[in-house]
Amino acid sequence: MTSAWIGSLLLLAIPAMFFISAWAHERRANWQLTMGVAVTALVISISSGVLAIAGWVEFGHGFDWVTHEPVSLVMLSLISFISYINVRYSRSYMAGNGEEERRYIRWLSITLGFVTLVVVSNHMLMMVVAWIGISVALHQLLIFYPERQRAVLAAHKKYIFARIAEGFLLAGVVILYFQHDSWLISDIYDNLSQAQGLSYADQFAALFLAVAALVKCAQLPLHGWLIQVVEAPTPVSALLHAGIINLGGFLMIVFAPLLILSSAAQWLLLIIGGLTTVLAALVMMTRATVKVRLAWSTMSQMGLMLVECALGLFELALLHLIAHSCYKAYAFLNSGSEVEATMKKRLAKSTPPSRFDWWMAAILASGLVIALIMAFALPAPYSPWILLAIALTLLIAERRGRLTSASVLSMVALAAVLLVAYSLQKMGVHFIVEPQATSVGLAGDVWMAFLFVMFFIGYILLRYHRDHPAMAATWRAFYAGFYLDEYVTRLNLRLYPTRLPVRFKPKHLKIPKEELFK
Known part of the structure; x- marks a missing residue:
């Protein structure tokens, strides 16, 4: 054998x-x-x-x-x-x-x-x-x-x-x-x-x-x-x-x-x-x-x-x-x-990044990613690198977190280490499976870059401007998942209904009569 x-x-x-x-x-x-x-x-x-x-x-x-x-x-x-x-x-x-x-x-x-x-x-x-x-x-x-x-x-x-x-x-x-x-x-x-x-x-x-x-x-x-x-x-x-x-x-x-x-x-x-x-x-x-x-x-x-x-x-x-x-x-x-x-993070006081923090973080993160791309002449698509630059931007800008605080230098060093580790792991997987060119080309790359930028904008609005009156309806829509599951669930139960279990001895709110307002 x-x-x-x-x-x-x-x-x-x-x-x-x-x-x-x-x-x-x-x-x-x-x-x-x-x-x-x-x-x-x-x-x-x-x-x-x-x-x-x-x-x-x-x-x-x-x-x-x-x-x-x-x-x-x-x-x-x-x-x-x-x-x-x-x-x-x-x-x-x-x-x-x-x-x-x-x-x-x-x-x-x-x-x-x-x-x-x-x-x-x-x-x-x-x-x-x-x-x-x-x-x-x-x-x-x-x-x-x-x-x-x-x-x-x-x-x-x-x-x-x-x-x-x-x-x-x-x-x-x-x-x-x-x-x-x-x-x-x-x-x-x-x-x-x-x-x-x-x-x-x-x-x-x-x-x-x-x-x-x-x-x-x-x-x-x-x-x-x-x-x-x-x-x-x-x-x-x-x-x-x-x-x-x-x-x-x-x-x-x-x-x-x-x-x-x-x-x-x-x-x-x-x-x-x-x-x-x-x-x-x-x-x-x-x-x-x-x-x-x-x-x-x-x-x-x-x-x-x-x-x-x-x-x-x-x-x-x-x-x-x-x-x-x-x-x-x-x-x-x-x-x-x-x-x-999670409870500790919510109870701890945090310092939101200033506008200077955002610009500085974006410049530093983009510089690191662009330097890596140019140093190794990395080919397209580039939209995943844009997503990585956004992630590093958030890492550097939000260095003053709820439970910890770090310097810009330490965060930049950490971002560089993460970038190198990511690149080495990505290159190491080439021994198992290789990248291949697809037909979507530049159009697909631009589409994903647009979505990643929209994510970055949405992240900032939902995290740091959720209390703004103009964001109230947007927050509710995101919280409800745009009600997509509700529509799909109704359609499912209409086309293929099922019997749901009945709760045994459901709890009832019992209020004494003397406590009721007349």
Whole structure:
């Protein structure tokens, strides 16, 4: 048996172990077994990734249905790491009710099995089946507390949108099969990598896959379920935000040769993903609940990741995916401590930046970014560098925070370190996936630069001028999310109604008669 076959069987063993362990909890929740599976998966994925990327072992494709591509191995390592952290946290979080523990760990294991199967799939039908399996298993975790109305409503909307995404995904892969006479992603990748253009059928396939990614990543206006599923257990939210919702971006990275040849798909991602990036980030600023803020943040980050794919910056999208997953896993699992930290920040007195601070910060941040671009002759697109310059501007201008205060020199030094670290990480990911030129060109770059500038203006207005009378209506509109979810929810319930649970013994305000005013 060759190393390629051994590698394929080891990768298939990861989802198989999760599926088998799901049925090992009939009598009691065996957390140790599931943690052992997660550790084993982590060891296999990291070892395979290091050997494949370093070129020490030529895995190839021993079993054609399994991929050994570096992107998939990196994703598999990331998911295995998130799985282990999630299982360890869940063991303490769910302790106390044996029946709930068994039900939770069973569906958690099935969900993890399907997620890993999507990542290692080289067969498009196997990927679609695993994609469907994720949404079905995750649905059971989202309604883990069936008596919560918001959780049931969110899961109902998620169920509808998941079917829509799966329908577009299936339509896209079927078109690709008839066009290229193969179900294997590697064959389609090779065919499209040498193509100069796309047929009309391939154009539709690219559009369908882009729509599937947008729906999967909860982009506007199909976003409401992501905000409301915070009613689910905290580790479920962490798994959803850190390891599942970003599969839309992974789908775009896998089908990169198809995406870069479809202007329509690129513009679809740029328009919807770009608007979601900006609007969701600004809406997040108006929310008070920690989990809700994190949910809006996820929407914004997913939109930005899809925009990066549309601009051909696939290495940046992968780096973004990894960083976002690790951050969101930490943020949700540490949300209890974040509540206390947020309260301290709100109670502490802050000094808003002056007009001089803003101009000085903008000049220094722009100078650092322009110097880096000129020093290394970095090519277009430049809109991501504009976003980075905006981020560094905020870092320097807001150096006098609520809890800390720093000098200009120290903030500039920190900005320079962050800029170098970002550049090195971006260059390091080139060994896994490379950027590719897309057809949107200058127009797409200008569109995203405009949106980023609008975000900067909106940030200043919402944060420092929210008490101005002219901002009252704007603040309410952002706080309500422009009422998009309300319209979508009404449409969902009209087309596909469901019965929501009735609260048992709802609380009533009881006022003695003698205290009532006549």
